[in-house]
Amino acid sequence: MFLALALLALIGSVEYITGRDFAVSAVYLVPICWACWAAGRAIGIMVAIAGAVTWFIADLKSGFVYPRPWIPYWNALMLFVLFLTVVFLLSAFQTARCRLEETVERRTAALQEEIKQRKRLEAAKVQAERLAVVGAMAAQVAHEVRNPLGSITLNLDLIFKEIDMLDGGDGHLPEEARALINDMRAEVRRIQRVIEDYLQFARLPKLQRQPVDLNAFLRQKLEFMRGELEQSNVKLRTHFDPALTSINADAEQLWQTVLNLIRNSREAMPDGGELIIGTWRDGAQALLRVSDNGKGMTGEHVKRMFEPFFTTKKEGTGLGLALVQQIVTEHGGHVECESASGKGSIFTVFLPLLEET
Amino acid sequence: MKQLRDKSVLIVDDDTRMLRALDKVLTGEGAVVSCAADAGNALEILTGRKKTIDLVITDLRMPFLTGMTVLYAIREIFPALPVIVLTAFGSADVKAECLRQGAAAFLEKPLDTPQLLAAIAQVFASQQSLTAGT
Numbered sequence: 005m006f007l008a009l010a011l012l013a014l015i016g017s018v019e020y021i022t023g024r025d026f027a028v029s030a031v032y033l034v035p036i037c038w039a040c041w042a043a044g045r046a047i048g049i050m051v052a053i054a055g056a057v058t059w060f061i062a063d064l065k066s067g068f069v070y071p072r073p074w075i076p077y078w079n080a081l082m083l084f085v086l087f088l089t090v091v092f093l094l095s096a097f098q099t100a101r102c103r104l105e106e107t108v109e110r111r112t113a114a115l116q117e118e119i120k121q122r123k124r125l126e127a128a129k130v131q132a133e134r135l136a137v138v139g140a141m142a143a144q145v146a147h148e149v150r151n152p153l154g155s156i157t158l159n160l161d162l163i164f165k166e167i168d169m170l171d172g173g174d175g176h177l178p179e180e181a182r183a184l185i186n187d188m189r190a191e192v193r194r195i196q197r198v199i200e201d202y203l204q205f206a207r208l209p210k211l212q213r214q215p216v217d218l219n220a221f222l223r224q225k226l227e228f229m230r231g232e233l234e235q236s237n238v239k240l241r242t243h244f245d246p247a248l249t250s251i252n253a254d255a256e257q258l259w260q261t262v263l264n265l266i267r268n269s270r271e272a273m274p275d276g277g278e279l280i281i282g283t284w285r286d287g288a289q290a291l292l293r294v295s296d297n298g299k300g301m302t303g304e305h306v307k308r309m310f311e312p313f314f315t316t317k318k319e320g321t322g323l324g325l326a327l328v329q330q331i332v333t334e335h336g337g338h339v340e341c342e343s344a345s346g347k348g349s350i351f352t353v354f355l356p357l358l359e360e361t
Numbered sequence: 362m363k364q365l366r367d368k369s370v371l372i373v374d375d376d377t378r379m380l381r382a383l384d385k386v387l388t389g390e391g392a393v394v395s396c397a398a399d400a401g402n403a404l405e406i407l408t409g410r411k412k413t414i415d416l417v418i419t420d421l422r423m424p425f426l427t428g429m430t431v432l433y434a435i436r437e438i439f440p441a442l443p444v445i446v447l448t449a450f451g452s453a454d455v456k457a458e459c460l461r462q463g464a465a466a467f468l469e470k471p472l473d474t475p476q477l478l479a480a481i482a483q484v485f486a487s488q489q490s491l492t493a494g495t
Contacts, residue, residue: 154376
């Protein structure tokens, strides 16, 4: 502003030296426009007033004699009106330009968000296709493997019963044979668990969605799990946000995701710990959070943890959390994980709430 | 105590080792067991000796006629005869279809003897309460 005023003083001096000249009058617009553009309308008006006053003083000092004494006042006023009009036009133009810039910025941000969303959906689609192949293969393999597993299991039970009747007389106790059979049973169960993990993808039927009261649903289901968790020294704490309204979900599949998250947490706390399962409302979203104070993971592991077949466990298939992501994505939500090595992990499932009518 | 004393059970499975294991387990529990390696054979046994069969345990995936055919046929011909479907793999849709077609239970292999006997006991118990109710 001070620079603009200095420029005005300079123009006024030039006008005083050169005498009354309209060409110089037009040059007054330069500092006015500049001040208005750089500092806004209010400063523009102030510089316009200063411009008109400078012109008036220069005009009086130049010694020009008007036919009527009020003419220089009138000219100064007209010039001020002209300056003011220019200031208003310029600031209106500037406001429009700012608004346009804001719109462009907003639209660009929206576009970027949409691109991100599309990329996420695209990745989810690729993953879903990949998992569908896993499911189809699993169904085939399961049929081939579970049949013999079925007869092995029953035959182990039969041998278990037969042991008492067999007396080899060589000092071997039936308990030793039974222990061996129990080892074999455990191995059969292990194979069974691996197949089950793969079969989860083959089992997923189309979503049968209906309004689900997440709080009531979890409260009821978790109550049955409490005893089982306590047996493995896991203390369950729950939190249900009363502000939470219904979600549109396939309850069975949703429970499968919770079960997988619980299983994941339990495996991270082999010596027991605390498991917190809770719901929260965040705007139009329901948050379902499962957190533990187990081993936790490194940042690199967190990044990859929803990838199919990625596992940090010796006996894991790396499919449990991939299934969680698959089901949540099909429900129009997403899942996030925060973890700190040695401190524990927090899994948060975001699901859209049903619109209230 | 033998849980299945005097019960006549028909097992249908194309896997002969599974068939033999099931036969031994159920015979051990006192059941009179008939075995069929395919659905056609099962239907022959059923239509020939319908009075003596109390329970059918059938696999689903078998060559030619599937276990589902056995289920349809039994539903038409012997609607009161309970059928347990015992399969190596069944999707949720298959399970729902079996139960809709009147299967008394839907079990998946592998399952151990206590699980199998518990399922059979439950089927007989619910059938008994049904008979008592009518």
